[in-house]
Amino acid sequence: MSRLFKVCSMEEVPAGTAYSYQVNNVVVAVFNIEGQYYAINDACPHAGASLSAGYLDGCVVSCPLHAWRFDVRDGTWVDNPCIATDAYPVTIQDGDLFIEFKEPQPE
Numbered sequence: 792m793s794r795l796f797k798v799c800s801m802e803e804v805p806a807g808t809a810y811s812y813q814v815n816n817v818v819v820a821v822f823n824i825e826g827q828y829y830a831i832n833d834a835c836p837h838a839g840a841s842l843s844a845g846y847l848d849g850c851v852v853s854c855p856l857h858a859w860r861f862d863v864r865d866g867t868w869v870d871n872p873c874i875a876t877d878a879y880p881v882t883i884q885d886g887d888l889f890i891e892f893k894e895p896q897p898e
């Protein structure tokens with residue numbers, strides 16, 4: 792089960808930029824790469840720096856603190872693909888971006 796949450800309008804994140812937004816009690820980094828939008832957890836899993844403030848090279852963002860690199864399409868740590876930060880599917884409705892959070896499943 793998952794739920795959609797509105798993040799922002801498309802215009803707030805021009806191509807080649809990234810911004811962070813608080814959504815469902817999580818700070819989410821939204822990236823616009825050549826008109827495609829991607830969303831990952833904004834907090835770097837190393838020490839919590841804001842990934843939306845990182846250096847973007849293609850689909851890879853480098854953390855501004857220690858340069859760990861993440862693929863914004865799926866959150867994978869490029870240098871060790873066994874590790875990933877959370878990534879959220881993005882949908883667009885009437886010019887607004889929405890992301891999908893999966894509900895935790897009972898064990």
Ligand code: FES
Nearest residue numbers: 835837838854857
């Ligand atoms: Fe991101 Fe260290 S806080 S690499």
